[in-house]
Amino acid sequence: MSDFIQYFFNGLVVGCIFAIAAVGISLLYSVLRLVNFAAGDFLTLGAFITYFLSVTLELNFLLSVVVSMIAGMAISWFLELVLWRNLRRNKAGTLALFLVATGVALMLRPIIQFIFGTETRKFNIDILKTYDFLGARIPQTQLLVLIFASASILTIALFIAKARIGKDMRAYANNPGLASVSGINVDRVVLATWLISGALGSLAGVFQGLVQGQFNNAMGESLLLSFFAAVVLGTIGDAYGALAGGLLLGLIMELSQLSIFFGGVPSNYKPVVAFATLVLVLLFKPEGIFGYRARKV
Amino acid sequence: METTKTLNSSVLDVRNISVSFGGVKPVQDVSFTIKENSFTSVIGPNGAGKTSLFNLLSGMNKVSSGEIIFMGEAIHSIHAHKIAQKGLVRTFQGAKVIRRLTVAENLMMAVKGNPGDNLLGFFNPRARKSFEVKAREEAMRRLDQVGLTKFADEYAGILSGGQRKLLDLSRALMADPKMLLLDEPFAGVNPTLVEKLLTVLAALRKEQSITFLLIEHDLETVMNISDRVIVMADGKIIADGLPKSIYENDLVIDAYLGSRRKDS
Amino acid sequence: MEAFIQPGFWIFVLALAGIYGIFSLGLQIQYGVGGIMNFGHVGMMAVSGYTIAVLVIKYEWSFWWAALAGVILAAFLGALLGLTTLRLSGDYFAIASIAFAEIVRYWILNTDNVTGGTQGTLAIPSPNGFASYTDKPDVILTWISDRLYPIIGDEASRDLSMVLIVWPFFGLFIWLSSRLQKTSWARVLRATREDDDVPRSLGKNVFRFRLQTLIIGSVFGGLAGVFWSVQFALLAPEDFLRIVTFYGWMILILAGATRVKGLFVAAIFFGFLYGATRFLEFWPLSLLSSPERAYLRVFLIGLVIVLLMVKRPQGLFGKRQEMILE
Ligand SMILES: Nc1ncnc2c1ncn2[C@@H]1O[C@H](COP(=O)(O)OP(=O)(O)O)[C@@H](O)[C@H]1O
Ligand SMILES: [Mg+2]
Numbered sequence: 001m002s003d004f005i006q007y008f009f010n011g012l013v014v015g016c017i018f019a020i021a022a023v024g025i026s027l028l029y030s031v032l033r034l035v036n037f038a039a040g041d042f043l044t045l046g047a048f049i050t051y052f053l054s055v056t057l058e059l060n061f062l063l064s065v066v067v068s069m070i071a072g073m074a075i076s077w078f079l080e081l082v083l084w085r086n087l088r089r090n091k092a093g094t095l096a097l098f099l100v101a102t103g104v105a106l107m108l109r110p111i112i113q114f115i116f117g118t119e120t121r122k123f124n125i126d127i128l129k130t131y132d133f134l135g136a137r138i139p140q141t142q143l144l145v146l147i148f149a150s151a152s153i154l155t156i157a158l159f160i161a162k163a164r165i166g167k168d169m170r171a172y173a174n175n176p177g178l179a180s181v182s183g184i185n186v187d188r189v190v191l192a193t194w195l196i197s198g199a200l201g202s203l204a205g206v207f208q209g210l211v212q213g214q215f216n217n218a219m220g221e222s223l224l225l226s227f228f229a230a231v232v233l234g235t236i237g238d239a240y241g242a243l244a245g246g247l248l249l250g251l252i253m254e255l256s257q258l259s260i261f262f263g264g265v266p267s268n269y270k271p272v273v274a275f276a277t278l279v280l281v282l283l284f285k286p287e288g289i290f291g292y293r294a295r296k297v
Numbered sequence: 298m299e300t301t302k303t304l305n306s307s308v309l310d311v312r313n314i315s316v317s318f319g320g321v322k323p324v325q326d327v328s329f330t331i332k333e334n335s336f337t338s339v340i341g342p343n344g345a346g347k348t349s350l351f352n353l354l355s356g357m358n359k360v361s362s363g364e365i366i367f368m369g370e371a372i373h374s375i376h377a378h379k380i381a382q383k384g385l386v387r388t389f390q391g392a393k394v395i396r397r398l399t400v401a402e403n404l405m406m407a408v409k410g411n412p413g414d415n416l417l418g419f420f421n422p423r424a425r426k427s428f429e430v431k432a433r434e435e436a437m438r439r440l441d442q443v444g445l446t447k448f449a450d451e452y453a454g455i456l457s458g459g460q461r462k463l464l465d466l467s468r469a470l471m472a473d474p475k476m477l478l479l480d481e482p483f484a485g486v487n488p489t490l491v492e493k494l495l496t497v498l499a500a501l502r503k504e505q506s507i508t509f510l511l512i513e514h515d516l517e518t519v520m521n522i523s524d525r526v527i528v529m530a531d532g533k534i535i536a537d538g539l540p541k542s543i544y545e546n547d548l549v550i551d552a553y554l555g556s557r558r559k560d561s
Numbered sequence: 562m563e564a565f566i567q568p569g570f571w572i573f574v575l576a577l578a579g580i581y582g583i584f585s586l587g588l589q590i591q592y593g594v595g596g597i598m599n600f601g602h603v604g605m606m607a608v609s610g611y612t613i614a615v616l617v618i619k620y621e622w623s624f625w626w627a628a629l630a631g632v633i634l635a636a637f638l639g640a641l642l643g644l645t646t647l648r649l650s651g652d653y654f655a656i657a658s659i660a661f662a663e664i665v666r667y668w669i670l671n672t673d674n675v676t677g678g679t680q681g682t683l684a685i686p687s688p689n690g691f692a693s694y695t696d697k698p699d700v701i702l703t704w705i706s707d708r709l710y711p712i713i714g715d716e717a718s719r720d721l722s723m724v725l726i727v728w729p730f731f732g733l734f735i736w737l738s739s740r741l742q743k744t745s746w747a748r749v750l751r752a753t754r755e756d757d758d759v760p761r762s763l764g765k766n767v768f769r770f771r772l773q774t775l776i777i778g779s780v781f782g783g784l785a786g787v788f789w790s791v792q793f794a795l796l797a798p799e800d801f802l803r804i805v806t807f808y809g810w811m812i813l814i815l816a817g818a819t820r821v822k823g824l825f826v827a828a829i830f831f832g833f834l835y836g837a838t839r840f841l842e843f844w845p846l847s848l849l850s851s852p853e854r855a856y857l858r859v860f861l862i863g864l865v866i867v868l869l870m871v872k873r874p875q876g877l878f879g880k881r882q883e884m885i886l887e
Contacts, residue, residue: 083871087871095592099866099867102810104863106866109859110857232653282657283646
C-alpha cells in the first residue's frame with residue numbers, strides 16, 4: 001500500500017511536468033502542424049537559466065524562474081521571426097519542418113553546453129527535507145512542484161478555454177482557412193503559441209530540475225520522447241488531451257514499477273515504458289484517448 | 298439459360314450499404330444494381346454523399362454495413378488495390394495527378410502486370426524493358442486520344458485543371474477497367490471539351506464494352522449519354538430511373554433541380 | 562593548417578564518408594523514392610554492428626557469418642518497424658521510428674551480460690577473454706596495407722585499406738540503387754510519395770511497396786553498420802545516439818533527396834565536417850578542447866540542416882522545379 005502511494009505520488013509529480021511540456025508541443029502541432037523536436041532542449045535551457053540566475057547570481061528563486069520563462073519566450077519569438085515565418089511563407093513540407101526543428105535542437109544543445117558547461121547542477125533548495133505520508137516518503141520539493149505544477153495546469157486550461165487569444169488559437173487550429181477569413185490575426189495566434197510553448201518549456205524544465213535534484217545538459221533531450229508519448233496518448237493537437245495524456249503517462253511510468261506488474265519494471269527501464277506506451281498507442285489507438293478515428297478518404 | 302444471362306448481365310450489385318464517421322452518415326442504406334455495359338449517372342446536390350459512395354465502392358473506405366458484389370464476388374471487405382485489380386477502377390473528384398511524374402509516367406504507372414513493379418523483376422531487365430516500351434506506346438496512344446501528346450514528357454504538375462481531368466481519365470483506362478467510376482469528370486471543363494469527352498466515353502463503351510458509373514452535378518450534361526440516372530440526397534437514393542423520368546420527378550425537382558430550373 | 566595537407570586526415574574523411582554515405586543511401590531510398598521519413602535509421606546500424614560484435618565475441622562465430630546475420634537482422638528490424646507502424650501517417654511514423662531506435666539503444670545499454678552495457682563491446686563476456694571481433698577483416702586490411710607499403714610507405718594505413726574497401730562498395734550500392742530507381746517499381750513509389758490514393762486506385766499495393774523500400778533502406782543501414790564496426794573496432798551505446806540518424810539526413814538533404822549520385826559529394830562534405838571538428842588543430846579550432854569540438858560538430862550539423870531547409874531545400878543537386886510544383 002505504501003508502495004502504491006509512493007509511486008502514485010511520484011507519478012502525479014512526473015505527470016504534471018509531462019503535462020506542462022506536452023501541452024506546449026500539442027499547441028504548436030495544432031496551430032502550425034509542427035512536431036517540435038527542440039522542445040526537450042527548451043526545458044534544459046529553462047533549468048540552466050534559472051540555475052544561473054538563482055545560484056550563480058544569487059537572485060530570488062521565483063524571480064529567476066520568471067526571467068527564465070521570459071527568456072524561453074524571447075528565444076521562441078526570435079526563432080519564429082527568423083525561421084518559422086519564412087518556412088511557412090515558402091510552404092515548407094513536413095520533412096522541412098521536422099528537420100528544421102531538429103536542427104534547432106542540435107544547435108541549441110551545444111550553445112547550452114558552451115555557455116553553462118557540462119557539469120551536473122543543483123538548485124539552491126533544500127532537497128533533503130521529506131514528509132512521511134502513510135508510509136510513503138514525500139520530499140518537500142516534490143510536494144511544492146506538485147502544487148505549483150497543478151496550479152500552472154489549471155491556469156493553462158483556463159487560459160485556452162477563456163482567454164480571447166486562447167479561443168482564437170483553438171479556432172485557428174480547427175480550421176485555419178475559416179479562421180483567417182473570419183478576422184483572426186494569424187500572426188498573432190502563431191506568436192502567442194510560440195510564447196506559450198516557450199514559457200511552458202522553461203517552467204517544465206525548472207520543475208524537472210527540482211524533482212531530479214540535480215541535472216545536466218542532457219535532461220530535456222532524454223525526456224523528449226516521453227513528451228511525445230504524452231501528446232499522442234492525449235490525441236495529437238488536443239491541448240486538454242495533452243494535459244491528461246501527460247498525467248496518465250506519468251502515472252503509467254511510475255506505477256509500472258509496482259511489483260504486481262511482472263515483479264515491477266526496473267527503474268532504469270522507465271523511459272522504455274514511455275517508448276513502449278508511445279508505440280502501443282500508435283499501433284492500437286493512433287487517434288489517442290480522446291480522438292475518434294478519422295478515416296482516410 | 299435465360300436466368301444465367303440475367304445474372305451474368307449484372308456487373309455491380311450494391312446491397313444496403315451504409316457508412317458512418319463518428320456521427321456523420323454520408324451514405325445510408327443504399328442499394329442498386331448495375332447492368333453490364335450500361336451507362337449510369339449519379340446526380341445530387343453537394344454533400345449528398347456521391348463521392349462517399351464511390352469511396353465505398355472502390356474500397357477506399359470500408360462500409361459500416363451492407364454488401365458490394367462485383368462480377369459475382371463480394372468486394373466490400375477487400376483492399377482498394379485488389380478491387381482495382383479486379384477491374385473496378387475509379388477517378389477522383391478534382392482529378393488527382395502525380396505532379397512530379399511526367400504525363401507519360403502518370404499513365405505508364407497504371408499498367409497492370411508490369412514485371413518491373415515487382416522487386417524480383419529487377420533481376421530481369423530484359424522483360425522489364427520490353428514491357429516499358431509497350432507501356433509507353435499505349436500511353437502515347439491514350440494521350441493522342443485526348444490531345445495531350447505534346448505534354449508527354451512534361452511534369453504533370455504544369456497541366457491545367459481541364460487537362461488534369463483528361464489525364465486522370467486516360468490513366469484509369471490504362472488500368473484495363475471492366476467498369477469505370479468517374480467522379481465529376483466534367484466539372485470545370487469547357488463545353489466543347491465536354492462534348493468531346495462524351496464522344497470518347499461513348500466510343501469506349503462500344504469498343505471496349507466498359508460499364509460506366511459517373512457522378513455529375515448537372516443532369517442536363519448527361520441526359521443523352523445515360524441510360525439510367527440515380528439521384529442522391531442526404532446519403533440516400535431518392536430517385537432512380539430513365540433520365541427522362543428523373544427530369545420530371547417532383548421529388549427530384551424539390552430536392553435539387555427546382556431552384557436551378559427556375560433560374561434558367 | 563598542417564593536418565589539412567596531411568593525407569592521413571583526408572583518408573579518414575574518405576573512410577567516414579563511404580560509411581555514412583552507405584548509411585545515407587538507405588534514407589535516400591526510403592525518403593527520396595518512397596517518401597518515408599525514418600528518423601530511427603541509426604537503430605539498423607546499431608543492430609547490425611552489435612550483432613557482429615556479440616556473435617563473434619560471445620558465441621565465437623566467424624566475422625563473415627556474423628556480418629551476414631547483422632544485415633539480415635537489420636532487414637528484419639526494418640520489416641518489424643514497417644509492419645507495425647508504416648500504416649501510420651508521416652508525422653506519426655517519424656515519431657514511432659525514433660521511439661523504435663531508442664528502444665534498441667536502451668536494450669543495448671541495459672543488457673550488460675550480452676552487449677557489454679555502457680562500457681561497450683569491450684565488456685562483452687568472451688569465452689577466451691578476448692573482446693575483439695575484427696580479426697578476420699583485419700587480415701584483409703593488413704594484406705592490403707602490406708601490398709601498398711612498398712609503394713607509398715607510411716601512408717599505407719588501416720584507414721586507407723578501409724577506403725579501398727568501402728568506396729568500391731559505396732559505388733556499387735549507388736549504382737545498384739540508381740538502377741533500381743529507374744524501374745517502374747520506383748515510379749509507383751514516387752507516386753505514393755505524393756498521393757497514396759492514386760496508385761491504390763490503380764491496383765498497386767501501396768503498403769507492400771513502402772514496406773519493401775523500408776526494408777531495402779534498412780539493409781543499407783545494416784551494411785553501414787558492418788563497415789562502421791570494422792572501422793572503429795569497438796562499439797558503445799553512445800555511438801548510436803539519435804543524432805547519428807541526422808548525420809544521414811544531413812548528407813541526404815545536402816545531396817538533394819532525389820539525387821542518388823549527389824551522395825558522393827555530400828558524404829565527403831560530412832566526412833570533412835566530422836574529421837575537421839575532430840582532428841584539425843589550427844586556429845580557431847585550436848582554442849577548443851576535444852569535447853568542446855564535439856559540441857561544435859553537433860552545432861554545425863544543426864546549422865547546415867537549418868540553412869539548407871530554409872535556403873536550398875532541393876539540396877546541391879536537386880531541381881528547384883521539383884520542390885515547387887503544386
Ligand atoms: N471521411 C469522412 N469523415 C467525415 N465526414 C465525411 C467523410 N467523408 C465524407 N464525409 C461527409 O459526408 C458528406 C457527403 O460528402 P460527399 O460524399 O463528398 O458528397 P458529394 O460528393 O455528394 O458532394 C459530407 O457532409 C461530408 O462532410
Ligand atoms: Mg463529391
